[in-house]
Amino acid sequence: MSGQASAAPLLELRQISRQFGGLQALSEVSFQVEQGEIFGLIGPNGAGKTTLFNLLSGVTPASNGTIHWRGQAMQGLSPDRHNRLGIARTFQNLRLFTGLSVLENVLVALHRQPQGGKLDALLNSSRFRRRQSELRERALQLLEELGLADQAHRQASGLAYGDRRRLEIARALATAPALLLLDEPAAGMNPREKEQLCELLAQLRQRHQLTLVVIEHHVPLLMQLCQRLAVLDFGRLIALGTPEQIQRDPRVIEAYLGGSR
Ligand SMILES: Nc1ncnc2c1ncn2[C@@H]1O[C@H](COP(=O)(O)OP(=O)(O)OP(=O)(O)O)[C@@H](O)[C@H]1O
Ligand SMILES: [Mg+2]
Known part of the structure; x- marks a missing residue:
């Protein structure tokens, strides 16, 4: 492990x-994400975007190459360890506990955070009860931020699709990440919801000092939201740059923006 963490990019x-x-x-994908950036990831279906998130969150190992977090290689670490390092994600196919309430979904994520007190729990001590009420407060605050507070006691299965996507984000934020990976957060949302999501993500970045990597097929949303984007096509990085650079790139236009597919 190198000792130059302070000068290193957040993710490489x-x-x-x-x-x-x-x-x-x-195939041999290389790029860096800087602290505080909102970074977009686009590409046609099957381009490798979700696979990349699986690698970045420790779900799948890379066959070759290395991923560095704050300058240190992350080889062989579990998804849980990635999470504890500060990397959280949402899933393209949502992974909510549909039988639990909206509030309980966030509480489950908060309970995964390291905290002492198994003995406290057994004894139901006042310290344990205080901790429970703090977690509840925190969960309600996250739901408030995501515009879901008024649905806190509803069963998650009863939520509209766009609300489910926002609940996934609340659950990811519960782990207090430095890097949030969002896999198609606007899928299934109407144009107005997409617009609001864009504003919400910018606010969340500020409030939680987040770095964001966002996969999204709705390119105008990403162009508005991101400082830089990477474009994948058949597993290869075909372009990397600002929204203006990406929009003008002939390979991107061919493969994705204006091509025949
Ligand atoms: N676990 C797996 N086993 C076998 N093939 C896989 C696996 N995961 C992904 N693939 C294949 O890898 C390729 C990239 O898939 P991936 O899900 O990363 O694409 P994507 O860019 O996220 O696409 P989409 O926009 O449709 O979500 C696809 O051909 C897919 O079928
Ligand atoms: Mg995908």
């Missing part, structure tokens, strides 16, 4: 590849 991918049998899902 070096020549990342991932095969599934004969399929090359990612």
Whole structure:
């Protein structure tokens, strides 16, 4: 492990590849994400975007290459360890506890945070009860921020699709991440909800000092939201730059923005 953490980017991918049998899902992808950035990830279906998030969150190992977090290689770390380092994500196919209430969904995520007190829990001590009420406060505050406070006691299965996506974000934020990976957060939202989500993400970044990496097919939303974007096509990084640079890039236009697919 190198000792130059302070000068290093928050996240750095070096020549990342991932095969599934004969399929090359990612090929030698390299880029960096700086602290505080909102970074977009786009590309056609099957380009490798979710696979990249699986690598960044420790769900799947890379076949080749290394990922560095604050200058240190993250090889072989579990999803839980990634989470404790400060990396949280949402899933393209939502992973809520649909049988629990909206509030309980956030509480479950908060309870995963390290905290002493198994003995306290057993004894139901006053310290334990105080902790429970603090967690409840915190959960309600997160729901408030995500515009879900008025639905706190509703069963998660009863939420509208856009609200479910925001609940996923609340759950990810409960782990107090430095880096939040959002896999198609605006999928299924109407244009007005997409616009509001954009504003919400910018606010959350400020309030929680977040760095964001956002996968999204709705390109205008990303162009508005992100400082920089990376474009994947068949597992390869075909462009990296500001929204203006990406929009003008002939390879991106061919593969994604204006191509025949
Ligand atoms: N666990 C797996 N086993 C085998 N193949 C996989 C696995 N995960 C992903 N793939 C394949 O890797 C390629 C990239 O998939 P990935 O889900 O990363 O694409 P994506 O860019 O997120 O696409 P979409 O926009 O449709 O979500 C696809 O061809 C997919 O079928
Ligand atoms: Mg995907």
